[in-house]
Amino acid sequence: MWTTKTFLTKTKRGNILKIVREHYLRDDLLCGSAACNTCPHKDDELVLETSPDSPCALFDFPHYLVLDTNVVLHQIDVLEEDALTNVIILQTVLEEVKHQNTAVFQRLLDIISNKKRKFYSFVNEHHKDTYIERSPGEKQNDRNDRSIRKATSWYEYHLSINSLDGKFPKIILVTDDENNRKLAQEDGIICCSIKDYIENVSGFVGLVDKLSKNVMPETCSKDALYPAHLTPSQIHEGIRCGQLYQGTYHASRENFLEGNASVNGFEKSILLQGHIGINRAIDGDIVAIEIFPKEEWRKPSNIVLEDKTEDPENILEEETVLLDAAKPVDNDDEITPTGKVVGIIRRKWRQYCGILMPSKFHGATRHLFTPAEKRIPRVRIETRQSEILASQRILVALDSWPRNSRYPLGHLVRALGPIGDKDAENEVILLEHDVPHARFSEAVLNCLPPNDWTIPEEERQKRVDLRDVCVCSVDPPGCTDIDDALHARRLGSSDGLATYEVGVHIADVTYFVKPDTALDKEAASRSTTVYLVDRRIDMVPELLSSNLCSLRGGEERLAFSCVWEMDENANVLSTKFHKSIIKSKAAMTYEEAQIAIDDSSRKDEIAKSLRVLNKLAKKLKKKRLDSGALLLASPEIRFQVDSETHDPIEVQAKKIVDTNSMVEEFMLLANTSVAQKILEEFPQCAMLRRHPAPPPANFDTFLKAARQQGFEIDVSTNKSFSKSLNEAVIPERPFFNTLLRIMATRCMQQAAYFVSGSLAADHYYHYGLACPIYTHFTSPIRRYADVVVHRLLAASVAGAGPHAALLDARRQAALADTLNYRHRHAQLAGRASVALNTHILFKNRVEIESAVVLAVKRNALQVLIPKYGLEGPLYLPSEKFTYNEEEHVQKCGDVVLKTFDELTVRLSLDSSNLQHRKLVFELVEPHVPGFSYVPDAGNMEVDDVADTAAPSSEKTHKKREIPAAAAPKPSKKRKSRRK
Amino acid sequence: MPAADLLSSQGLRLDGRRPNELRRIRCKLGVFTQPDGSAYLEQGNTKVLAAVYGPHQASKSKMSTEAVVVNCQYSMATFSTGERKNRPRGDRKSQEMSMHLRQALTAAIKTEMYPRSQIDIYIEVLQADGGTYCASVNAASLALIDSGIPLRAYVTACSASLGRQSATHEPLVDVSHIEEAADGVCLTVASLPSTGSIALLEMSNRLHMDHFNIVLTRAMQGCRDIEVILDGAVRQHLAEGWTKQDVITI
Missing domain, CATH: 2.40.50.140 (Nucleic acid-binding proteins)
Structure with a gap:
């Protein structure tokens, strides 16, 4: 069954600790090659072909490739092309990649799992013939290299002894490490560098462009423009004894020669200026910073500066403009700690969209690339297709930034489409904001119910039948994903007050999206529907979002209902939650609803119920405002879009009518009611939403500006803030108050999802809504958080046991982080659109x-x-x-x-x-x-x-x-x- | 909850085992001459000594007229863990272990055979690498057999955890220290595999109901596998001439 040799591995931690681990070596691991007839393969385990055609002109015999770790790490873009097949990925490589870069690791796994690519992962570390022990004094890297060579020669041997006719695929080791190549040749292994190999591959246009130009950045000391970075151990030592600080670098949008880094322990972030001060840090990198003595501290230059130079070769231009502007002034409260970057702790590079800068020379291969994101510097890339690419939006990955290069080096990943083309531009927006927007996969679509799905009998038994209740929905015009509907009816009276039954009915998405299915995972990773001006990127496939879940008028739909009993002063007397079946009487727009309310001649049920809702909503709103909820504003516009070209023809500010706020009030009420219920039931793992109070420093400029207009705004609590905002009115300038609210909005913190167990109860507060506890329940079609909340609520009311993952606080917390990230990026993408x-x-x-x-x-x-x-x-x-x-x-x-x-x-x-x-x-x-x-x-x-x-x-x-x-x-x- | 990374994409565990494989078990009976029965057992890197004294007359305070009193003492050598232990025995964890051992072993011993008597079982962990309880039960089981005390059946113990390979959950048998430390669930079962009864069931961390059964099944299967190995060791011990020692002493 298995061989049982144990080996001892020693590891050292902080204080020296001998850790002994078992390491089992096996004889049942397969080589995955169809050319082998000794390993007991099953058919689906044969990954590598018997006699693969060689794509490379250098080698005219059938062969498999073994890749070294550095090749995988740096050339993942090349590997993702279909050019290379029949590749062996050793476990040594896989583990090193995983350790160094999880993103690349994930991409590599995707390639391996793609059957067409014929990548085989061989567990050489647990194979009895390929495992090697680290010899005394040998570095881990050297051991791994040796282990790769060992596995390569084993493969060669393994395939050769089994071949009857002397024909078997050779093994080629691809590595960029010269030393490794030399040692391999001594062992009789055929090897070559990835550059040589790829340049001789024919039939794949543009493959060479994707080669990463990886230079050891610190070795190019000749003509160095930038000071060298410190080594990791120097940085570690520096941080430990307090000379250096660790922070995340944020480049300035306005000034390409300025940025700052947020460092723990400093109230203000550290200012970094000039080429030397920034020293090749790129937005988002985690950097090590040396802080200057106090007398050299400056203040942010507060000027707008763009990189305008026309492809200067490697020279750094004068920085006097910047430094003059930033001359320190005595007694200035804006002086911030200043420092310089001395080392990079971790690069946070991603792929960037942008365009090629027009080249001065015709037919040149070296080009400059300008990213769409202003905070990213230009990138030097090499391509032979510049003629085609000049008019395209392209995607570029960064490789390295050597000391003697003004710009970082990168390589082309792919072209997105012509500049100005709507689809290409939208693609840029989606990529830049990391919005997953690929088509839904087959696996996801297989989870969907049939198109002609109707409510099955057993669901009818289980649910409360509300089909004869007068439910209606109110949404913006053109809305196809209707996820909420309302009803209200008179019950009777108690204590001399009329009582009403008010219901909010939310589309029951969780009926269709079952936990842990492909559909559920896809929805979780998308987290939210993204709305661009002319395009909607759905969280769940269209069949659900616009049909089966959408609460369309006149159709029977599954819903999750939240029903209150209220008196006429909008006090909630009782609350109940249940799953139901509804049949919406009408799907109205805000304006239609408004007309129905205002038109006193209408005496039908819908109009009556709307009037009750409207009346109660006003009372709810008043209560909310009295308790300190803020009314904030942000400029919102709507485009009128040309129906043919989808080009915008006119812009108008969004109109707000009473019914907008009517729907909003009841949604808020439903969300708070649900939040209370799920927190009560699941104190450790309820998905909630909080909005922290902004720190007072956020308001400084805002208060100064308001004072200039003669208003003193009290920001001590949200109640006083709301009150003084209401009073700050200039009668002859009606827009002034709105403007004030727009500016106030910008002082606010972001609201965020969190899991109740992860924070103390006093942090649950929602500042903007003045609500002790809040969650999202009402839009499960377009937000995944609501799906989670639906599941929690279903588990707490229906007694259906909660799904396993739902109670895993750690997983839920990780999910909350993803939701926040996606949510923020979806908003930014919408704005960019x-x-x-x-x-x-x-x-x-x-x-x-x-x-x-x-x-x-x-x-x-x-x-x-x-x-x-x-x-x-x-x-x-x-x-x-x-x-x-x-x-x-x-x-x-x-x-x-x-x-x-x-x-x-x-x-x-x-x-x-x-x-x-x-x-x-x-x-x-x-x-x-x-x-x-x-x-x-x-x-x-x-x-x-x-x-x-x-x-x-x-x-x-x-x-x-x-x-x-x-x-x-x-x-x-x-x-x-x-x- | 299943911790990530316990299973590689090729379906191997961190130490190269497959999910249904036990660690290597090596054992020896009759390692000491002084006690009535003794055994040494290695389960991977977890190494345990067990010694059994008795049955002998019970002390007055503990004596029971119905059944034999089983007295267990679990202790971990100070050098058994990565960081040196201060108290080898008598701390909370050891006391709890002692009680659990007594529960499992009492279930196997035909206690009614020796009223007014007492059996002392001493367990010493020489090296701990996860699953010390399981190894202790297994070693004690061998030591009891070595001492000749009548048992109902072999009592064996095995742990199981839950790993995740892409989307599917896979229970892992015989959890090692790194797997225990990965913050996953660890279900420990002591059972009498030939009768199918469970003598002790203990779980650390929370596990969802949906997964409980597969984990328990895997742990029970582990107990049966261990029984086969122990049985083989006992038979070999006897075949090698259990008389050897006795011959010398006679």
Whole structure:
């Protein structure tokens, strides 16, 4: 059965500890090759072909490849191409990869599990003939290399002794380690480097471009531009004795030569400036920082600086602009600790979308790549397809950043599509925000019920039948995933007050999405439906989201109901939860519902029930506001989309009617009721949502700005905050209060999902809603958190035992983290999509609009156009304007610009840079001579702008018309309903 | 809950075993001359000595007129764990172990044969690498056989945990220290495999009802496998000439 040799492995931890582990060596491990006739393979265990065709010109005989760890780690993009097949992945390699980079490890596993790729993972560490022990004094790396060579020669031998006719596949070891290659050759192993191998593979265009150019970054000391990084052991030592600090590097969006790092123990984050100060750190990296002595501390430069240089070879330009601006001033409270990056602890590189910069030389292979994300530096890549790629959005992976290179080195992963093409642009948004958007896999679709599914008899038995109750749904127009419906009816009276029965019915998604199925896993990994302007990326397949789960009018649907008994003052007398069957009487839009309420001639059941709901909702809202809930605002716009091209034609601010808030109130009530119930039942593992109170420091600039307008805002509690916000009204400026609320929103913390067991009870508080406990229950079609809550609630009311994973607090906590991450990125993706469409809208258009100042920067104003909800910088030249740092105002002559001021600006689109097409704001009013734009001369210039934009936009126009029809119908959902 | 990483993608455990494989068991009966019965047992790197004294007259305070009193003492050598132990016996954990051992062993011994008497069983763990309770029960079982005390059946113990290979849950038999430390569940069963009865059942950590049965089944199968091995060892011991020692002493 198995051989039982035990081996001792010694490991050292902090204080020296001898750890002895068993290590069983087996003789029943298979080699996975069809050319072998000794291993007792079953048919499905034969992975490697008998006589594979060689794809490589260097080797004209059939062979298998054995890959070294560094090849897998660096060239995973090449491996993911279909070019290489019949590859043996040794367990030694697999373990080293897992240890060093989990993302690459996951990708490697995916390749191995793909049957077509013929990758075989061989457990050489537990095979009796391939296991080797580390010899005394040998480094772990050397042992692993030796183990790889051992396994390679074993394979060769194993296949040769079994071949009868002398024909058997050879084994080729692919490694980039020269030393390893030399030793392998001594052992008689054929080997080559991945570069040599791939360059001789024919039939795969662009494969060479994907080769990672991995240079040992610290070895290139010749012509070094950057100081060397410290070694890991130096960093470790430095951090331990307090000379160095560990932090996450965040590059500035505005200034490519500036960034900061958040470090534990410092209230402010550490400022890092200039090429040397940043020293090749890239946004998100975990870095080691040395902090300068106090007298060298500076303040953030507060200027906007872009990398404008035209492909400079490897020279660092002058940084005087930046450093001048940041000269320390005495007694300045904005001085922040300053330091420099001395080493990288962990790179957090991902793949980046962007475009190639036009090359100066025709036919050059070295190119610069500009990422779409402004915080990422340009990347040097090599490609021979630059002609094709120049007009495409491309995806690039980073490889290394040697000391003598101004930019990091990378390689092409794939092209996404033509620049300006709607699908390509959407793809960029989705990739940049890490939104899973592939089609649903076969396995997922197999979990779906048939298209003509109807409610089975046994479900009817189990559920409460509410089909004859007058239930209706109220949603935005065009909504196809209706996940909530309401009803209300008069019961009687108690204590002289009329009592009502009010029900909220939520689509019963968990009936279809059973735990631990492929569908469930997919939904969990997507976590949320993502709404782009012209596209919806569903969390669950369309059959569920728009049909079987959607509570459409006139159809019988499964629901999870939350039913209250309420008196006419909206006090909840009793609450019950149960699964039910409903038949919605009408699926209305907010406006239809509003009309039904207002139209006093309507006496039907729907109108009556809506009126009751509306009346109760107002009382609920009042109670909520009295307890301190904040009414915040954010500029929200809706695009009117051309039905043919899906291009936006007009923008309007979203209209809010009474019924919006009516639905919202009952959803809030349902969510809080459910939160109480599941917390009571599962104190350790209830999925809840919290909104921490913002730290007072967040409000500093906000309060200063409000004070300039003569308002003192009390932010000590949410109640006082809400009260003083209500009082801050300027009668002649109706927008002022909204603006104040928009700014207040930006001071807030993010709300987050968490598992009840992971925090103390006083942290459950939801600041924005002034609610001691809150969760998400009402949108299971589009949010996975709600699915979890549904399962918890079902387990607590129906007595159906909870599913195993539901009670695993650790797994739930990990899930909550994923949900938060996806949720945040979904929001950002939505905003990015709005920005994209705004740009398309302004492509051939120039407008003069009124605007307000949101913030005053050193060389710009941040302005907001209320009509479009647009925001952007209005640059102010320093020779005309003087910036007062104390007051945060810009002055030019007698014109003073400060926060909350109203301006008139001219809007146009600057398409000169295809990557960052941006809206240009120009000042019109108040008039500053020589700077402000004079509208009279406008006509000519409008034409001008249109002309300059024409060459690029024309091209993209033509291309867009083809794929646009394939895009799914848009469906905007309310997103603002809950914070 | 099943901890991640206990099973590799090829279906092997951290030490190279398959989920249904026990660790290597080596054992020897009659290792001491002084006690009435003794045994040494290795289960992977877990090494245990067991010694049995008695039955002899019970002390007055403990004496029972119905059945023999089984007295167990479990102790771990100070050098048995990675970090040196301060108290080899008498601490909470050892006391609990002693009680559990007594429960399992009493179930196997035909206690009614020796009223007013007492059997002392001493267990010393020389090296601990997970599953010390199981190894102790198995060693004690051998020592009891060596001493010639009548037993109902072999009493063996085995632990099981739960691992996850991609989507499917797979129970793991005979849990080693690294697997125990991985924060997964550990179900320990002491049973009389030939009668199918369970003498002791203990579980650390929480396990969902849905998974309980497969884990228990696997642990019971482990007990049966161990019984076969112990039985083989006893037979070999007897075949090798159990008289050897006696001949010398006679």
